[in-house]
Amino acid sequence: MPEPQPPIVTITGLEKTYKSGFQALKRVDLTIRRGEIFALLGPNGAGKTTLISIVCGIVNASAGTVVADGHDIVKDFRAARSKIGLVPQELSTDAFETVWSTVTFSRGLFGKSPDPAHIEKVLRELSLWEKKDAKIMTLSGGMKRRVLIAKALSHDPTILFLDEPTAGVDVELRHDMWQMVRELRDNGVTIILTTHYIEEAQEMADRIGVIHKGELIVVEDKDVLMRRLGKRQLIVQLQQPIDKIPESLAGLALERSADGTTLTYSFDVQGEQTGIAQFLKQLEQLGIELKDLHSSESSLEDIFVNLVKEKS
Amino acid sequence: MNVHAIRAIYKFEMARTFRTIVQSIVSPVLSTSLYFVVFGSAIGSRMGEVGGVNYGSFIVPGLVMLSLLGESISNASFGIYLPKWSGTIYELLSSPVSFVEVVIGYVGAAASKSIMLGVLILVTARIFVPYEIVHPVWMVVFLVLTAVTFSMFGFIIGLWADSFQKLQAIPLMVVTPLTFLGGAFYSINMLPPLWQKVTLFNPVVYLISGMRWAFYGSSDVNVAISFGIILGVLVACVTAIWWIFKTGYKLKS
Known part of the structure; x- marks a missing residue:
């Protein structure tokens, strides 16, 4: 059995209470290992997206700390965020922009110098090259999802968050994405994904975390979990x-x-x-x-x- | 500093301007030109001088400021509101940029558009009315400072607004009346004494007065006070934006 990899994301005592009083996260402790595919499962409203949003800097934590690739996400936010890519759950895109310009924009935003060759490589890998000059509003839902992934990969992140990456995409595209995620992992990218499709986690994940009502109720190697609880x-x-x-x-x-x-x-x-x-x-x-x-x-x-x- | 991010935001925003050039540039130049035609050439020629300057020329600095204010606010507020509305703001919030880079990118682009517009309006105005610029350097200073300051103000509106109605409310309900009542078409010396005092509470008076001084060497208000007021508004806007990004007000939950 291979040795567990050192941690790349360390979450300690993370809490989030929204202004409404709703407690979305209750003292969550979690360690993500370098190079793994970690699937975070949980019913709607369990706290999956809140957890991801805090790590990525979109939501402020009420308490606790997060260290990403050795950098505190608050004190050293520049270094931490430059390591992270995020594919959000919602298909939020610049409708009037072309695929090329929006992906190029993302790379610049994350502090990387223009690199058309890299953008081309990412677009080709995601089968978006033929659509590079198309306005995003003209693309199908599945293609828009690919654009979001291309944006997230434009700056070569070492940690990639995929929030419900295959929600609403057809079976063929889902399998393509699984393949792509595996290839990313093989290239050294650590993947943290949330999903409603348990089949997806079963197919891809190395480890599983189950979150329920803001609490992590189990974190286990997938195979161990299935042996232990199955x-x-x-x-x-x-x-x-x-x-x-x-x-x-x-x-x-x-x-x-x-x-x-x-x-x-x-x-x-x-x-x-x-x-x-x-x-x-x-x-x-x-x-x-x-x-x-x-x-x-x-x-x-x-x-x-x-x-x-x-x-x- | 994340220079690549500043460049990316700036280029992205400027590309949006040129993609919508009719709406962003042609339309405001055309509508301001109508003022020059109506108040400058047609009616202005039948009116007396104001402060030693013929009326058509007198309104040039005020009209430039009027367009500059409106467009700066509109450009900047729309620039940051659009990603909030479409949801793409997630990318900005999760990227390794501080409020300084965000402001330089968005406000810089909005101010650039406004300055381009101001220059175009000045060139167009020359077709209809004669004018001179006594202090050209100060004219540029007032032009740039006003564009930057009110782009920041627009940026704050864009951050604050959570609907298109709110986005339009302050420019239409507050800024436009203040601009029209700020002396764009008249000298405040032409007002009754009480209204002369009341109008001094309108910050736009100082902007237009300062700009008019740069054009013709005379103004309603001391130019140093005009300059100080613009700087004061600029500092207030920078402080407000810094606070918004620090607390995440209207940006982060």
Whole structure:
């Protein structure tokens, strides 16, 4: 197993209470490792965008500190922000500008000298080169999303925040973006993304954070999280329906379907013994004949829903 | 200092001006020229001199100031309000720039447009009415200082406004009346004594008076006071913008 990378973003005791009194973040501590893809999950209003907005300088924190690539985001904001790129959730664009001019503008804003070759490279990588002279207002939603990514990448950030990057884009474009994000990570960019698509986090993330009502309720390596909180099931279809679960099987985590033709056996993926062999042996001893069997494991979505449900 | 950011903002704003050249440049020059035609050539020729200058020439400094004030406020307020309205302000707030660079970029571009406009109006005015400039250096100083100061004022309005109605309210309801009542078309000496005193509370009086002194060497108010008032407004605007960026008022939650 590779050694964990040193931190690139360190968030300590971060709090945010809006003027309305709504507490969006409650003493959040979080460390993002250099070079990882970190997915921040949470229901609407959980505090994901507030967290990102504070790190990027758009929202003022009520308390706490954030250090990005060794620089405090308040005391040393220039150095910190020059390392960060942000793709916002909203499709906020300069409608009347061309793709080229808006991306060039972003590079300058982040203190980098003009570099047409770099802008061209970014636009080509995002399949925007053909649209470089098009006004943004003429582009589709998916293309506008690409423009926002191009703007965020125009100054070569080492930390990239993607706030719901694939919201409202079609499946093909979503897969393209996943590929692009992986390539960015391979090139050394640390990615922090929020998403509603659990499938997205499952597909891409190295680590997962779940935020709920302003609190980080879990931060874990994706694989560890799925092993720890996930469960597997063995679904057994019977030749003949049974009226009830036999007495001798009462000690197992078994569920009988309403029509009595299916038994679902849940087991701990972390356990030393899954108990499958014993279960099947007992069925045989009871003379219960099997028609079919297959296993399934819980998705990240199941884990997420369960975590949030528990906290609620 | 983030010089690249200043250049990026400035170029971006100037490009917007040239993209909308009819609205930004041609329209104000045309509408101000109408004043010269009506009040300068047509009516002015039938009026007496004011302060030793024929009426058509007398109104030139005031009309230049009138356009300069209006356009400076409009350019700067729109320049910063547009990203707030479209949501692209996120980029400015998350970029490594301080309020100094933001102000130099946006206010610099707005003031540049206004100065260009002022010069164009002066050139156009020459077609309709004769005028002279006794203190050309001071005329440039007043022109530049007024453009910068009122671009800053417009910038504050753009930061404060959260709707197009608010964006228009102060220029239309406050600035335009103050400008028309600031002596653009008359000398304050022509007012009754009480109104002469009241009008001194109007800061625009000092701007127009200072500009008129630069043109003709005489003014309603001492030129040093005019200069001091402009500097005072400039300092007040810089302080207000510094405070807005420090606290995030109307910018950050």
